[in-house]
Amino acid sequence: MLLISVLYLATCLACPGDPQSPRELLGKIVMGDDQYQSPLDNVKVVLDESGSQDISNNSGLFQLYLPDVLRPGDEVTIAATVPGYAIYEPPGGKLRIPADFLRTRVAIRLLPKGSPKFLSDAQLRALVERSANEPSRQASQPSSKERPDRGHYLKDWAVQYGFSVDQVRAELDRWAADVGSRKASAYDLGLAAFAMNNFHEANERALDAAAQAEVDIASLQKRQQASVDRAVRAYRLAGDSAYYDLDFEKAASAYNKALSYTSRNQNVKQWADLQLRTGSAEYQLASRSEGTLIRRHSESSIRAYSLALEVYKRETLPQEWAGTQNNLGLAFAALAGRSEGPQTAGYLEQAVAAYRSALQVRTRPQLPQDWGITQNNVGLALDALAGRSEGTQARAYLDQAVAAYLSALEVRTRDQEPKRWAITQNNLGNALGALARRSEGSGARVYLEQAIAAYRSALQVRTREQLPQDWAMTQNNLG
DSSP, X not given: OOOOEEEEEEEEOOOTTOTTOOOEEEEEEEEEOSSOEEEOOSOEEEETTTTEEEEOOTTSEEXXXXXXXXXXXXXXXXXXXXXXXXXXXXXXXXXXXXXXXXTOEEEEEEEETTOGGGGSHHHHHHHHHHHHHTGGGSOOOTTOOSOOOOHHHHHHHHHHHTOOHHHHHHHHHHHHHHHHHSOOOHHHHHHHHHHTTOHHHHHHHHHHHHHHHHHHHHXXXXXXXXXXXXXXXXXXXXXXXXXXXXXXXXXXXXXHHHHHTOOTTTOHHHHHHXXXXXXXXXXXXXHTOOTHHHHHHHHHHHHHHHHHHTTOXXXXXXXXXXXXXXXXXXXXXXXXXXXXXXXXXXXXXXXXXXXXXXXXXXXXXTOHHHHHHXXXXXXXXXXXXXXXXOHHHHHHHHHHHHXXXXXXXXXXXXXXXXXXXXXXXXXXXHHHHHHHHTOOHHHXXXXXXXXXXXXXXXXXXXXXXXXXXXXXXXXXHHO
16 A cells, blocks of 8 residues: 655744744644555655755644745745655645635645656646746856756656656656647647747747736736726715715715725726715714814814825816815814814814815806805804904904805805805804904994894894794894
């Protein structure tokens, strides 16, 4: 009965967070056939790439150092010294490092030298492949016109596995003829031609195989991209649905998942659109949060809008640029409203700057409704800045706020947009009231009368029956 030795390998990654933990390739050597196996001790095992070696213990266990340069998928070579035996599987002891270090076990079988199994088609195919690979790794003199010598490689292999060169040569010829007689792949046809020393044909068949592989790669990439596009669309829809359902945490999570499948380099417009949506979801979360979450969500919103603006340029995508600038202003204003100290004024100034950038595109002739929205936002930010300023600076902010509200009211009419008209009238009343408190004499009276008129205008729409909360707010301002 032929004795069969099986070497089982398992790999283990270093423990996270422990810089001293080595990366090790773990294994176990056993001898026996498929039905009976026993561990082998005192066997020298070597990882050729690193030179790491170990001697198996009485349970057949060993461990080999795996350098950082070697990664899952890399090919390595294992050698195990057992007199009278040679590695059968994988051929030549060459294996790829498993992707799953913790669970995958790779079996390396050793058979007695001279076993007919070493002359199987799979073994001969691997022999030709290795004999083709090895010479090209050794540089020769540039002036040399001699082909690399394969003879010594075949001789070494024959000795290693217990055969004569003539036996190996005859089996290679048989294998090559068999490959040529059946419907084999272009790659195998190339190997067969190589085995017959027909290197020109081997080159042509290998090029055919490479061309087909490129077609397959393109097809795979196309299918992969289609799957990625479906994932992005689905996560975007999930985010949009959650946004409409006012579940902004779920919306932000879905948009971020979509972003994880989106590359700025590959689909820059889609990437920017998802950043914009993420910013809006985070803005809504900031408006509904308390404590430290306010700053976290606000900063996330500002960061997302800022990233979108790296793509949305005024010169190329003016409307997207303006809309994102307006949103960025809202995010800064929201952060200011939930902050304290001198930093608050800085946020408000950035909000005003963003709104005024938006107004470079959101003009009254071209986009009257958007122009009115942003003018109202400018007024709110300036009004808030006035509340954090003193003297002439505060009055200047209030004058600008009043001008912005009046501009907004040019398009926010009671007939066309009654609710927005009432909102801006209320805001105008607030700014005029603040000016009245900062003025004296007849000037104060004029501002106060104008503020009262603005509030009463707002109450024409903000009725107690239709909008009780807004009615109460404006009544309080009027009082």
